[in-house]
Amino acid sequence: MRDVARILLYTGKGGVGKTSVAAATALACAQRGHRTIVFSTDIAHSLGDVFGVELGPQPLEIAPNLWGQESDVFYNVSRYWGRIQEYAASVLRWRGLDEVLAEEMTVLPGMDEVGSLLWIAEHHDSGDYDVIVVDAAPTGETLRLLSLPEAGKWWMEKIEPIGRRITKLTGPFIQRVVGMPMPGDDVFNAGEELFRRLEHMHDLLIDPDRTSVRVVLTLEQVVIKEAQRSFTYFHLYGYPTDLVIANRVLPDDVGWKYFRGWYEAQQRYAPMVEQAFAPIPILRAPFLDREVIGLEILGELGRDLYADADPSLPFYRGRPYTVERQDGEFILAVELPFAMKEEITLTRHADELMIDVGTWRRNLVLPRALVDAPTRGAKFDDHVLKIRFAAPVRSATGGGTGG
Numbered sequence: 001m002r003d004v005a006r007i008l009l010y011t012g013k014g015g016v017g018k019t020s021v022a023a024a025t026a027l028a029c030a031q032r033g034h035r036t037i038v039f040s041t042d043i044a045h046s047l048g049d050v051f052g053v054e055l056g057p058q059p060l061e062i063a064p065n066l067w068g069q070e071s072d073v074f075y076n077v078s079r080y081w082g083r084i085q086e087y088a089a090s091v092l093r094w095r096g097l098d099e100v101l102a103e104e105m106t107v108l109p110g111m112d113e114v115g116s117l118l119w120i121a122e123h124h125d126s127g128d129y130d131v132i133v134v135d136a137a138p139t140g141e142t143l144r145l146l147s148l149p150e151a152g153k154w155w156m157e158k159i160e161p162i163g164r165r166i167t168k169l170t171g172p173f174i175q176r177v178v179g180m181p182m183p184g185d186d187v188f189n190a191g192e193e194l195f196r197r198l199e200h201m202h203d204l205l206i207d208p209d210r211t212s213v214r215v216v217l218t219l220e221q222v223v224i225k226e227a228q229r230s231f232t233y234f235h236l237y238g239y240p241t242d243l244v245i246a247n248r249v250l251p252d253d254v255g256w257k258y259f260r261g262w263y264e265a266q267q268r269y270a271p272m273v274e275q276a277f278a279p280i281p282i283l284r285a286p287f288l289d290r291e292v293i294g295l296e297i298l299g300e301l302g303r304d305l306y307a308d309a310d311p312s313l314p315f316y317r318g319r320p321y322t323v324e325r326q327d328g329e330f331i332l333a334v335e336l337p338f339a340m341k342e343e344i345t346l347t348r349h350a351d352e353l354m355i356d357v358g359t360w361r362r363n364l365v366l367p368r369a370l371v372d373a374p375t376r377g378a379k380f381d382d383h384v385l386k387i388r389f390a391a392p393v394r395s396a397t398g399g400g401t402g403g
Contacts, residue, residue, distance in 0.1 A: 011136040012216035020292040022135040028302035030066035038133040039069035041116035071116040121201040208240035219266040228338040242316040248287040330389040
């Protein structure tokens with residue numbers, strides 16, 4: 001039993017085989033004696049199919065030291081959104097919808113995936129597992145979900161107190177005159193509790209001692225490009241990426257002329273992947289000669305992929321950003337692999353720095369030393385964004401934030 005449970009989150013473009021890789025990883029961890037659970041946050045569940053068993057919303061033992069789980073939207077909504085859903089349904093019923101339709105309408109898009117992600121913290125805090133393997137949704141959806149905790153924190157700090165005050169002032173009048181149900185403190189409390197859970201999950205996922213995000217790809221141009229973009233965004237949000245897995249790699253002795261062109265394309269792309277993701281390690285999983293279903297073939301895939309290495313341990317350690325003092329200034333450096341200079345936009349408001357890369361935004365709360373420091377400029381060089389801040393002037397009592 002380890003002191004700190006490890007969270008391994010596998011993601012990648014749809015169709016690259018991340019479910020098979022996640023399942024093989026979980027089995028490899030279990031065979032090394034780690035109590036391991038693997039579950040899916042993808043609404044298109046296939047984890048149970050890979051193991052050849054039917055999984056449900058509660059953990060099911062699949063093999064010694066190995067449990068599996070697939071989320072259920074109504075189970076997750078009831079568990080995490082219950083009181084909020086009840087209030088939303090009451091408003092819809094007030095508007096004339098029948099009870100069944102009102103309940104269906106309150107299951108908003110994304111609720112299932114959010115509920116699935118919250119299981120990460122549940123399993124971590126339970127102490128029942130040494131390793132938690134997450135078969136995540138395709139990268140775009142995963143990135144949207146992983147950005148929710150920051151949005152939730154902003155809502156709790158800026159909007160929720162205003163909404164609660166307005167409800168207390170005008171709620172009785174609206175309910176008495178208009179008849180519309182108004183949220184009580186229990187609804188706001190449920191919302192706060194939900195966002196606290198999201199923030200706790202976020203804290204776990206950005207901790208490199210606990211979490212490793214791993215990108216699965218195949219040696220194809222479109223897939224590699226998306227993997228590069230997702231790698232940039234994981235850095236942008238501070239999630240520790242420690243491994244890239246090239247899946248379905250054809251062997252050197254591949255036969256048939258039909259596969260020869262595919263093999264040669266993989267040979268061209270493999271060095272590009274090695275160079276592009278350095279210093280992140282690249283592991284290769286072979287193209288197997290049969291369908292990846294069942295414990296036997298998953299065990300073979302795990303051995304081919306990890307050999308004697310323990311897949312639960314970090315393969316690489318790095319920091320998403322650093323702050324250094326140079327020549328009387330502070331330099332905040334953010335690694336943005338594969339980003340282009342023209343894609344980057346910076347905006348600052350008080351203690352927040354907004355970094356836009358294409359259509360994605362990161363609200364970075366500045367370190368204490370930089371809160372009162374004026375911004376002097378920025379430079380993007382060798383995939384590192386360096387933002388310059390003037391060192392804050394110390395107060396007369398010596399209690400300034402600089403130093």
